[in-house]
C-alpha cells in the first residue's frame with residue numbers, strides 16, 4: 001500500500017485565487033486533489049474523474065489544506081519550517097524558512113533563504129510526516145505544493161523540481177493560479193463559446209460546451225481555469241516525484257513531459273484550439289495519470305540525479 005502526503009500552501013505572492021471570496025471557486029467534479037488522486041490506483045481504464053476517486057484514501061492532504069477556510073501556511077501534522085514564498089522582481093524564487101519548526105509562519109529570528117533552483121532549500125527534516133514513528137528508521141516526507149498568486153506575468157504557470165524523485169526529495173512545487181486565470185480569460189473573444197474535453201479510457205472525450213442559458217461565458221471560463229489548476233497541481237507534484245523516468249530522456253523529445261495531447265497529467269501543456277469547428281475555444285485538458293506515470297510512482301528516493 002502506497003500513501004502520499006501533500007500540503008497545499010495558499011496565497012503566497014498575492015491574494016489566493018483558491019479562496020471563495022473575491023475570486024472564483026474551483027468548480028466541477030472533484031476538488032483541487034481530483035487529478036492527483038488518480039496517481040495511486042490500479043484500475044484501468046481510469047474511473048471518471050471526480051466520481052470514483054479510488055485513491056482518495058491514499059493521497060492525503062494534510063492539515064485540512066484543501067479547505068478554503070484554512071488560512072495557515074504551516075501544519076502541525078508534519079515538521080514544518082515554511083515561512084514565505086516570494087518572487088523577487090517577478091521572476092526569482094525566494095523561499096524563506098523559520099529557524100524552528102511549527103512556530104508559525106510569522107516566526108522571528110534568522111531564517112534560511114534561498115533563491116536557487118538547485119540549492120537544497122529547506123532544513124533537512126522539513127516535511128517529515130513520521131516524527132512519532134514506532135517502526136522503521138528512515139524519515140518519510142510528504143510534499144508541499146505552494147500557490148503563488150502573482151498578478152504579473154503569464155508564465156510559467158507551474159514549476160516543480162525534477163531531479164531527485166520521490167516524496168523524500170526536494171519540494172518547491174508551485175502553481176501560479178492567477179497566471180492561469182488571466183491566460184484563460186484573455187484567450188479568444190469574450191463571447192466565444194467554451195468547449196471542454198478531457199482524456200478518459202484512452203481517448204479524448206467529445207467536446208462539451210460549457211456556456212449555456214444558465215452558465216455565463218465567465219462561469220464557463222472559470223470552470224476551465226479550475227481544471228487547468230487541477231492539472232498543474234498534479235503535474236508539478238508529478239515532477240517532484242519524477243514520474244517520467246530519466247531513461248526516457250533520449251526517447252521522449254518533450255522530456256520531462258509527454259507531448260501535449262498525450263492525455264496525461266505529465267503532458268507538457270494543455271491544448272487550446274481557437275480555429276476550426278465548432279467555432280469557439282476548445283480546451284483539451286488532461287485530468288488523470290495514465291499507467292506509465294502511475295507505474296513510476298515511488299516513495300523512497302533513488303540516488304540523486306542531475307537534470308539541468
Ligand SMILES: [Zn+2]
Pocket residue numbers: 235236239257268
Ligand atoms: Zn511540467
